[in-house]
Amino acid sequence: MGQPSSRPKPRLGPGPPSSAEELLVNPRVQEAILQAIQAEQAAANSLERPKRRTSTSDASKLRLEIDEILGRSWQVYGASNTWVDMGSEAREAIQEAVLLGRTSCRYRWAGTEYEIALDTRKQTNLQTGTQRDIRLAPADAGQSLARGSDQQEASLGRRPSLRRTTSGQAPSSKTMAELRSLELCCKLDGRKFEDPDFPPVVGSRVTGWRRPQELTHHDGRPLAANEDWQLLRGRPRAEDVRQGELGDCWFLSSLAALAEYQDGRFLRALLPEQSSLSPAGIYMVRLCLGGFWREVIVDDRLPSLGGGQYHQQLAYCSTLRLQLWASIIEKAFAKACGSYEALVGGQPSEALAVLTGWPCMVISFGRKDFDADLMWASLCSSYSAGFLLTCSTGRGEELRSEVGLAPNHAYSLMAVHEVTTADGQVRLLQIRNPHARCAWKGAWSQRSGHWTPELRSKLRYPADDDAGMFFMAMPDFIIYFDQCTICQIHGTEWCEARVAVPLPSQEVPRSGLALEACGATAQCLVSLAQPEERARGGYFYNHLFEQLASMGLVILNMKTHPPSLVAASGLKNRGVVGTDCWLRPEDEYLLVPMCLNSGSSLSAAVAVMSSLPVVVEERSLDRQAVMFAWAAYAKSGKPADKSSLNGADLYIRISEGLVVLAENRSRGYMHVELTCESSSLQFSRGLCASVDCIAPGYAQLLQVALPSEAGASWSLSRRISVQMSPPAPPWNQPELTPNQPFAWLHQPFKL
Incomplete structure (x- = not known):
């Protein structure tokens, strides 16, 4: 579900109003809305749905209803004899019915179908026949329409459950109403939309921003005066996407792969309720930014080259067959990031997360533990599961240019095949x-x-095929490519919930999430996301100036004693980290975000994707719960990273940084000396070296070192000893004083 958006509303420049609410009090817009509703009613007479007749005398009432649905929510009189807010599914169904002049609508929530009668203000459970009163929520009780039903339920003290989804949450009804209102206003004024929040910028080879009808060259040919431009022309194809002068192949290769996934269904979801060319030149694109789905409104003015005696053609991404969808999506992402230049250079994993909202796994060929057979098995299983796949080259320009590959370039991995030849498999x-x-x-x-x-013939690869598509044997693939990315996208049978959580800092308690499977064991993909650096300073996150925080997450089974670790993501300096697990209905689970942020308060998003419904509930965490989560994370490392001496154990969890835990089950006093050498790690103790003594029967987190940037390098030396007599104080160097930001995290606790 999305967060409330504080972004300014698009406006048309001088003259026309700047918000949907102002547009709706424009008499010409009101009349146009009324005419549009009447026209749709006439076209839908053959349908069996109940309809409401609308006349000029109904105009004031209709305007009131439209204004109400843009700013207020609905309530139902519940079994507890109190008015409670209805979820976004009901609200969106009511909004559609009112806008289309209907007196009733249906919606499904938690597996039950309901019917709402707007004229009598009744809700009917179609399974039991039970009827309840509904009403428009009082103005002071209304909530922002940008909030999803999960957040509304959480605010009422109820547990928000996961909702079924296609490519994420449905677009905000308020944003859709804003889009339609802007279209109507443009039509009445006889002009096209110009987005004031993303004005044209020329420079380098870009000579101007032009609308499609102003271009003179596309698809490798000159254009006639009245070419048939379309937003989408039939089924989108991967080969429709063509990169231009901008170095955003990492984004476009992912967009091309998405175009062919499930016949383009997920790509179409990025352009909700839009399939044809907009006469006003205005479009809305849905992107997953900072872990939440956002709606980005753009015009169709696109950076172009040429002019004068030269053809005018698109400078950046173009879409073959006289289409616009790839160019519009690229522009929306550029607007979200502040400029087209912000898109230069990136990783396909980031692009796929933005386009799908699903977590991604990256396989790097240069890792010490890389296994070619294991990678092939992963690619085959991922391809069979229908996941999105991409691959990337690294540096080495001379070697790759000799064989026709571009260095530092992203490619779409369309399929994997194992074939039999005269030389074998x-x-x-x-x-x-x-x-x-x-x-x-x-x-x-x-x-x-x-x-x-x-x-x-078997692989459908004719000799004269497009040069953009090619095949490569596995040994060459490992030589010339550096990594591949697997986007773990699933179908509509999976459920999704997105919840805002504060990233932990020196302040406690902080928030975690309780997870509970409903009725059956559920497979879950869980991720923790923060806005990527390129989006900070952009349209939605122009208030963020801090660098990416190093973060991770831990999932604990709270039914065991002590709580046991179920899954954990490594602590990384990334925009998105995640893990997967299975949740059983008989157990209770706690998700704890992990971060040591010493700056201003940061907000992140937890996304929970599950094969079956899972209940998600926000929980306040005390220091003991947070300390136990860090200790469980430290013990999840490899056995080779553990040191033991007569019942005294030292656990080291290594990711991009490290977490060190000491547990003393010996009869003596455990003495630990740590020294870490690094110029890019930040230490929770303030210093890179520490000396600590742990009493028998106690444990202590000795050090947390997190990277300030991705790819940090470091080395660690440690020394353990056990002595029967307690040493002279102090037992901790540096000392754990109350004025230290994270001293509470390093307090000894009893085993």
Whole structure:
């Protein structure tokens, strides 16, 4: 679910009003809305749904209803004899009914279907026949329409449950109403929309921002005066996406892969309720930014090249077959990040998270524990599961240019095949270059002698195929590529919930989330997200100036004693971290966000995706719960990172940083000396070296070192001893004084 948006509303420049609420009191807009509703009623006469007749005398009442649904929520008289807020599913159904002039609507919530009669203000449970009164919530009790039903239920003290979803939460009804109102105002004024929040900027080779009808060259040919431009033309295709002069192949390769996923259903969800060209030149794009779905409104003025005696054509992303969808989505992301230049350079994992909202897994070929067979198995299972796949090259320009590959470039990984040839079994990867300006020249390339007519036919790879698509054998893939990304996207049978949580700092208590499976064991993908650096300073996060925080999460089973670790993500300096787990209905689970933020308060988003419904409830955490979560995380490291001496154990959890825990089950006093050498780690103790003594039967977190940037390097030395007599104080160096920000985290606790 999304957060309330504080962004300014788009306006049309001088003259027209700047918000949806102001537009709705414009008499011309009101009349146009009334005419549009009457026209839709006439076109829908063959439908069996109840309809309401609308006349000019109803105009004042209709205007009141439209204004109410833009700013107020609805309530139902519940079984507890109190008025409680209805979820967003009911509200959106009511909004649609009012806008279309209908007197009734249906919606589904928690597996039960309901019908609402607006004329009698009644809600009917279609399974039991039970009827309850409904009403428009009082103005002072109304909540922002940008909030989802989960947040509303949480504010009432109830537990928000996961909701079924396609590519995320449905778009905000208020934003959709704003979009339609702007379209109507443009139509009445006889002008096209110009987005004042993202004005044209020229420079370098960009000579201007032009609308599609002003271009003179596209698809490799000159354009006529009345070309048939479309937002989407039939089923979107990966080969429709063409990269331009901007270095955002990491984003476009992911967009191309999304275009072919499930016949483009998830891509269409980025442009909700929009399939044809907008006469006003205005579009709304949904992107997952900072862990929440956001709606971005843009116009269709696009950066272009040429002018004068030269053809005018798009400078950046273009969409073949006279389409606009890829260019519009690229522009929306550029607006969210503040500029087109902010899109230069990135990782496909970030792009796929923005486009789908689902967590991603990155396999780096240069890791010490890299296993080619394990990677092939992961790719095959991911391809069979229908996940989105991409791959990227690294540096080494000379080596890669010789074989037709671009350095530091992202490609779409379209398929994996294992074929039988005269030489035996061959593992082939089908790859597409969104730039489509260079072709792979090695084995299994387009004109390679390895191909037989039968194999070309089987893999649908004719000899004259587009140079952007090519095949590569597994050994060459490992040589010339550096990593591949797996986006773990699932279908509509999965459920989703998104909840805002504060990132932990020196202040406690902080918030966690209780998780509870409903009725059956559920598979879960859990992620913790913060706004990426490129989005900070952009349209939605222009108030954020801090660098990315190093963060992670821990999931504990609270039914065991002591609570046991279920899953954990590594502490990383990333925009998104995550893990997966299985939740059983007989157990209770607690999700604890992990971070040591010493700056201003930061907010993050927890996304829980599950195969079956899971209940999510916010919980306040005390110091003991937070300390136990850190201790459980420290003990989740590899056995090789554990040191033991006569019942005294030292646990070290290594990710991009490290967490060190001492547990003393010996009869003596455990003495630990730690020294960490690094220029890019931040230490919870304030210093890189520490000396501590732990009494028998006690445990203590000795050090938390988090990276200030991705890819931090460090080395650690440790020394453990056990002595029977207690040492002279102080037992901790540096000392744990109350004025230290994180001294509470390092207090000894009893085992």
